[in-house]
Amino acid sequence: MVKRSRIIAFLLILVLALSLMGTTTQNILKNLKLGLDLQGGFEVLYEVHPAKKGQIIDKEAMTATAQALDKRINVLGVNEPSIQIEGNNRIRVQLAGVTDQNQARKILSTEANLTFRDANDKLMMDGTDLVQGGAKQTFDESGNPSVSLKLKSANKFSKVTQQILNEAPNNFLVIWLDYKKGDSFKNEVTKKNPKYLSAPSVKEVFTQDSVSIVGKFTPKEAQDLASLLNAGALPVQLKEVYSTSVGAKFGQQALKDTVIAGLLGIIIIYLFMLVYYRFPGFIAVVSLSIYIYLILLIFHWMGAVLTLPGIAALILGVGMAVDANIITYERIKEEIKVGKSIKSAFQAGEKNAFTAILDSNLNTILTAAVLFYFGTSSVKGFATMLILSVVLSFLTAVYGSRALLGLWVHSKYLNKRQTWFGVKRSEIHKLEENVDTLDLPTKFDKIDFVKHRKTFFTISGTLLVLGLIVLIVFRLNLAIDFTSGTRVEVLSNKSVTTQQIKNSFEKLNLKTDDITLGGKNNDIGAARLKGVLSKDQIANLKTKFKQEYGSEPNVSTVSPTIGKELAKNAISALLIASVIIILYVTLRFELFMALAAIIAMLHDAFFMVAFFSITRLEVDLNFIAAVLTIVGYSIHDTIVTFDRMRENMYKKKRLKTFQDICDVVNVSIHQTLTRSLNTVLMVLITVLSLLIFGSPAIRNFSIALLVGLLVGVYSSIFIAASLWVVMKGKELKKKGVIRTVKEKKKYSDQPQV
Numbered sequence: 001m002v003k004r005s006r007i008i009a010f011l012l013i014l015v016l017a018l019s020l021m022g023t024t025t026q027n028i029l030k031n032l033k034l035g036l037d038l039q040g041g042f043e044v045l046y047e048v049h050p051a052k053k054g055q056i057i058d059k060e061a062m063t064a065t066a067q068a069l070d071k072r073i074n075v076l077g078v079n080e081p082s083i084q085i086e087g088n089n090r091i092r093v094q095l096a097g098v099t100d101q102n103q104a105r106k107i108l109s110t111e112a113n114l115t116f117r118d119a120n121d122k123l124m125m126d127g128t129d130l131v132q133g134g135a136k137q138t139f140d141e142s143g144n145p146s147v148s149l150k151l152k153s154a155n156k157f158s159k160v161t162q163q164i165l166n167e168a169p170n171n172f173l174v175i176w177l178d179y180k181k182g183d184s185f186k187n188e189v190t191k192k193n194p195k196y197l198s199a200p201s202v203k204e205v206f207t208q209d210s211v212s213i214v215g216k217f218t219p220k221e222a223q224d225l226a227s228l229l230n231a232g233a234l235p236v237q238l239k240e241v242y243s244t245s246v247g248a249k250f251g252q253q254a255l256k257d258t259v260i261a262g263l264l265g266i267i268i269i270y271l272f273m274l275v276y277y278r279f280p281g282f283i284a285v286v287s288l289s290i291y292i293y294l295i296l297l298i299f300h301w302m303g304a305v306l307t308l309p310g311i312a313a314l315i316l317g318v319g320m321a322v323d324a325n326i327i328t329y330e331r332i333k334e335e336i337k338v339g340k341s342i343k344s345a346f347q348a349g350e351k352n353a354f355t356a357i358l359d360s361n362l363n364t365i366l367t368a369a370v371l372f373y374f375g376t377s378s379v380k381g382f383a384t385m386l387i388l389s390v391v392l393s394f395l396t397a398v399y400g401s402r403a404l405l406g407l408w409v410h411s412k413y414l415n416k417r418q419t420w421f422g423v424k425r426s427e428i429h430k431l432e433e434n435v436d437t438l439d440l441p442t443k444f445d446k447i448d449f450v451k452h453r454k455t456f457f458t459i460s461g462t463l464l465v466l467g468l469i470v471l472i473v474f475r476l477n478l479a480i481d482f483t484s485g486t487r488v489e490v491l492s493n494k495s496v497t498t499q500q501i502k503n504s505f506e507k508l509n510l511k512t513d514d515i516t517l518g519g520k521n522n523d524i525g526a527a528r529l530k531g532v533l534s535k536d537q538i539a540n541l542k543t544k545f546k547q548e549y550g551s552e553p554n555v556s557t558v559s560p561t562i563g564k565e566l567a568k569n570a571i572s573a574l575l576i577a578s579v580i581i582i583l584y585v586t587l588r589f590e591l592f593m594a595l596a597a598i599i600a601m602l603h604d605a606f607f608m609v610a611f612f613s614i615t616r617l618e619v620d621l622n623f624i625a626a627v628l629t630i631v632g633y634s635i636h637d638t639i640v641t642f643d644r645m646r647e648n649m650y651k652k653k654r655l656k657t658f659q660d661i662c663d664v665v666n667v668s669i670h671q672t673l674t675r676s677l678n679t680v681l682m683v684l685i686t687v688l689s690l691l692i693f694g695s696p697a698i699r700n701f702s703i704a705l706l707v708g709l710l711v712g713v714y715s716s717i718f719i720a721a722s723l724w725v726v727m728k729g730k731e732l733k734k735k736g737v738i739r740t741v742k743e744k745k746k747y748s749d750q751p752q753v
Contacts, residue, residue, distance in 0.1 A: 006411035010404060014286065021293045028300045035307035035381065036096040037697065038255045040248030040552075042105065043094045045086070045562070046238040051111070057089050057236065064235045066091055072107050072228065082305070090241075096305070101245050101552070102539040107224060109535060111178045111234045116160065119170035119199075121185055124160045127229070129153065135229035137222040140214050145222035147213040149229070154209035164202040172199040175213055177225075197225075240535065241559040245542075247552030250491050254308050254695035262315040265689030266292075269322055269682055276678070277329050279420040283405045284325040284397070291321050291396040295388060309382035309622060312690060312698050316705070317389025319683035320364070320633070324397035326682070327640065328353040329421070330675040334437040336418050339429045346409045350402055352437075356643040359588055360636040361394050366584065367577045371628045374573040379625050386629065442670045449669050450662040453722035460603060460719060467610030474613050479528075479620035480556060482570075484563040486529040488541065493550035494523065501525040504548060508541055518696050532557045570624045574605065577631050585635075589642055592727040597638045600720035604634045607711045608704055622701040630708030633683070637676045637716035644668040645721070661728045665721045673717065680713045 036043060048057050048065055055061070062085050073081045073095065082094040098104045116125035134150025151157050164171050174185045175197045185199065198215040217225070270288070273281035295314055299306060332349030340348065365387055372383035408414050414421075418428060480487050490501060498515040505512050505527065512527040533541070538555050545553045558566075578598055585594035605627050612619055645668040655661050687709060691702035 003411045006407045007413060010407040013404070013407075017286070017290055021289070025293065025296070028296050032296065032300055033303065033305045034096060034251075034255070035305045035310070036094060036244075036251070037246050037308040038251045038306065038311075039097045040101075040246050040251040041094070041096040041098045042101050042243065042245035043092065044105070044108070044240055045242035046091045046093070046109075047241045047561075048089045048091060049237040049239060051234070051236050055236070061236060062089070062091065065238075068234050069093060069108060073104075091238075094305075099248075102542060103224065105535050105539065107228060109238055109240070110228060111237065113178050113234075114229060115176045115179045117174045117176060117179070117185065118164055118167055119172045119174065119185055120167075121174070121179075121183070124163065124173070125156070129156060130229065133230050135226040137219065137226045138212065140212060144214065145217040145219045146215075147217070147222050147226050147229070149211050149213065151209045151211060154207055157209065157211065158205055158207045161202050161204070161206045165205065171202045173202050174199045240532075240557070242557065242562045243538075244554070244556035245538070245552075246554050247491060247546075249551035250489070250554055250697075253491070254697050255311075257693060257695045258308060258311050258315075258690070258698070261689045261693035261695075262311065262318075262686075264693060265315055265686040266318050268685050268689070269318060272682070272685075273322065273325070276422060277325075278422045279408070279414070279417075280325070280329045280332070280401075280405060280422075283401050283408075284322060284329075286404060287325070287396045287401040288318060288321055290400060291392055292318065294392050294396070295385075298388060298392070299385075304384065305381065306385075307381040308695060308697055309379065309625065309701070310385040312694070312701065313382045313385035313389060315686050315690060316629070316683065317386065317393060319686035320390065321393030321397055322682045323360070323636065323679040324353075324357045324393065325401055326675050326678045327357055328398075328401070330678075331437075333421055333423050334440055334671075336421055336423045337427050337429060337440055338437055342414045342418070342421075343409050343412075346405065352647075354398070356640045357394070357398060359584075359639045359643065361390050363581060363584060363635045363639065364390050364633060366580050367628050367631050370573050370577045370580065371625060374569040375621070375625065379621050382622075382625050440671070442673070444670045444673050447670070448666060449718065450665050450722055450725050453718075453725065456718040456722065460715075463610075464603070464606060467606060467613075470610055471613045474616070476609070476613050476619045477616045479618045480558045480563070481620045482563050482567040484558050484560040485531060486533045487554075487556045488527050488529065488545075489554040490525040490527075490545060490549050491519075491551050491553070492523045492525070495521050496523065496525050496549070498525070501527060504545065505529075508537075508544060510537075510541070518699075524696060532559055566621065570621075573624065573628060574631070577628055578602065581631070581635055585639070585642075589646060592724055592731070593642050593645075595727065596720045596723035597635055597642070599723055600638060600715040601631055601634055603715050603719060604630055604708055604711045608708050611707045612700075612704065617700050617703060620700070622698060623704050626701050626704035626708060629705065630712055634708065634712030634715065637680065637713060638720045640676060640679075641668055641672050641716060641721055642724075644672050645724075655728070655732065658729050658732060661725055661732065665725050669717060669721060676713065676716065680709055684709055 035041075048062060050057060066083050066085055069083055069091065070081070073083070073093075081096075082092070084092045086092055093108060095101075095104055114127040114130070115123055116129075117123055129152055131150040131152055136148050138146050138148045140146045161173070164173050172185070176183070177197055185196070198213050200214065213225070266288075270285045273284045273288075275281070277284065292314070295317070328349055331353040332345050335345030335348045336342065368383045368386040368390070372380050372387070375383055418425065488505075490496065490504075496517065498517060501515050502512065510529055510533075512529050514528045516526050518524045518526065533555070538557070541555065542552050578601065581601065582594045582598050585597050608623075608627055608630065609619075611617075612623065645664055648664050648668050649655070655664070684706070687702055687705045690698065691706060694702060
């Protein structure tokens with residue numbers, strides 16, 4: 001008898017979930033914080049140095065500097081800026097959505113040390129003599145913009161003006177901003193250096209407590225100067241060691257392209273699940289929709305910043321999230337085929353799939369955690385989203401899907417409806433035939449994967465040697481992330497040529513021979529320049545290029561110090577991730593499986609590196625993120641296969657011959673190949689969608705993932721398991737017999753002499 005109450009409960013949950021998502025999603029999307037790569041803005045990493053001899057850069061000094069920068073950002077009116085102290089002497093500032101990047105950069109880095117000097121550059125007064133908050137933008141008698149200052153002591157100002165009068169005829173009170181040793185009043189006047197503000201002539205002793213700075217200011221320049229002086233001087237010197245800026249038009253285009261790519265990929269996954277898995281596929285679509293909603297909701301609650309790599313991780317996460325559904329549904333189908341009832345098949349399938357899902361997800365989380373620890377801000381955003389995606393996908397795909405499908409199963413409505421699970425009636429065995437799921441025939445039974453292991457070892461070995469030669473000869477086309485320098489990206493309102501962009505740089509006395517074109521109609525140009533441009537050069541370049549091409553270019557700079565650190569961190573991240581995976585797989589499975597898995601994983605990572613070397617694609621931080629993602633994900637299929645191998649070995653008491661070992665591997669691959677191919681296919685769909693329709697900013701990232709996924713599924717099927725066969729075969733020769741898990745347990749239960 002059908003229990004309609006469970007079906008009604010399912011429908012109520014579905015209606016409630018859809019209603020909640022429908023009424024709140026728009027508000028969540030509207031209030032999500034977008035990173036600077038999606039709305040424009042800039043990021044800069046400052047190295048903090050002493051402002052005077054003997055000054056110590058300690059925690060207190062770093063905090064004071066961060067507070068001073070925060071005051072200056074308030075002047076800019078930027079909503080929710082990010083100021084982070086990193087290490088012992090670095091501060092990272094991110095300003096998303098700032099409209100005038102040149103102004104922001106200038107206000108942040110100007111030390112705002114105001115000094116009053118005589119014509120011989122002798123210090124007479126400084127910023128400590130000003131009343132806090134006493135600077136105002138005013139107008140002089142001629143109606144020109146000026147800045148008025150409130151002084152703490154009228155008496156001191158009187159003495160200063162008296163001294164200046166005594167120095168006639170050079171009775172100038174020279175006002176400087178950020179005066180440095182070696183600067184000269186006479187030289188700076190002719191150079192029109194921005195550090196020199198004005199030099200009014202003193203004709204009488206002033207006894208008032210106010211003074212005006214009169215120069216060739218615009219109203220905005222005068223207001224900015226007043227705001228800077230009110231914010232106070234920086235307690236230290238700041239040196240830019242890394243910066244990146246994104247034009248607003250670039251950000252808007254990247255957001256639009258990536259969202260469209262994501263939607264297309266998700267729609268294709270939904271259609272596949274519905275067609276291939278029928279009713280469980282519908283349950284998967286519901287749980288995936290809830291998963292996406294929860295990701296956005298939690299990001300909104302956290303106040304986290306959504307970046308372009310973060311969106312890519314969300315889209316990639318959908319492909320990964322469906323893996324748990326595929327593994328579970330394939331298991332349920334197997335249980336149905338051996339003649340079990342829908343309820344029994346559902347319970348057994350859920351139970352048997354759990355360990356493989358748990359192990360694969362934990363490995364991805366571990367590698368994402370390593371990526372977060374060693375990554376920069378944008379890479380941290382990717383890692384955060386990836387970790388959140390894996391955790392939520394586990395909860396929704398395992399527990400959410402189980403609960404929703406369980407309502408239908410326990411309602412008994414699905415009894416005798418095996419075809420709703422994608423199982424043909426001709427495939428179902430009678431219960432009295434006593435067929436185990438491990439004995440079920442598959443379409444791959446005729447393929448002997450282990451038999452041809454030497455062929456695949458030879459193929460991989462040859463390609464690895466060729467890849468190594470290519471790497472030695474061509475090396476990697478390293479981005480400025482690892483080599484230092486400057487990268488400029490131009491977005492034009494029409495097609496451009498390399499010569500046109502080259503001419504634009506030459507007009508600014510900047511040389512570059514490395515110019516590439518991209519975009520739909522060659523409307524994007526990218527160039528690398530040797531050396532790090534100064535903030536004044538960047539400001540000039542942005543202004544000129546905006547006039548010529550219609551939008552602000554993206555400009556990124558990396559100092560040699562940061563480049564070396566990033567390269568070191570990338571290598572450390574890969575090594576640490578490898579060690580973690582070895583330890584985890586050893587604890588969960590066995591040492592030989594761990595070694596086989598790690599060799600296959602490094603095999604995949606190397607092929608990605610070799611591919612980028614021969615194609616001359618640029619290797620940047622996003623490439624490292626892609627490699628570590630594949631490191632975590634390529635182990636996924638290997639674990640699914642190893643989990644089935646462990647299950648098949650448990651059936652045997654002992655592995656007596658080498659053929660026993662080969663049989664375990666062949667049978668396990670036969671049984672898991674469909675789910676392995678389907679799970680990789682889902683992620684491939686999202687990656688291809690990002691590659692074809694996504695933003696050019698993550699094009700190389702998508703290519704790296706595509707190559708890694710293809711090589712990963714190859715190594716999982718043809719390399720990892722075969723390596724285990726070779727190692728296990730050597731163990732068999734040494735011991736004569738290998739006890740399986742079942743035999744070991746039985747042996748350990750016996751009384752020992």
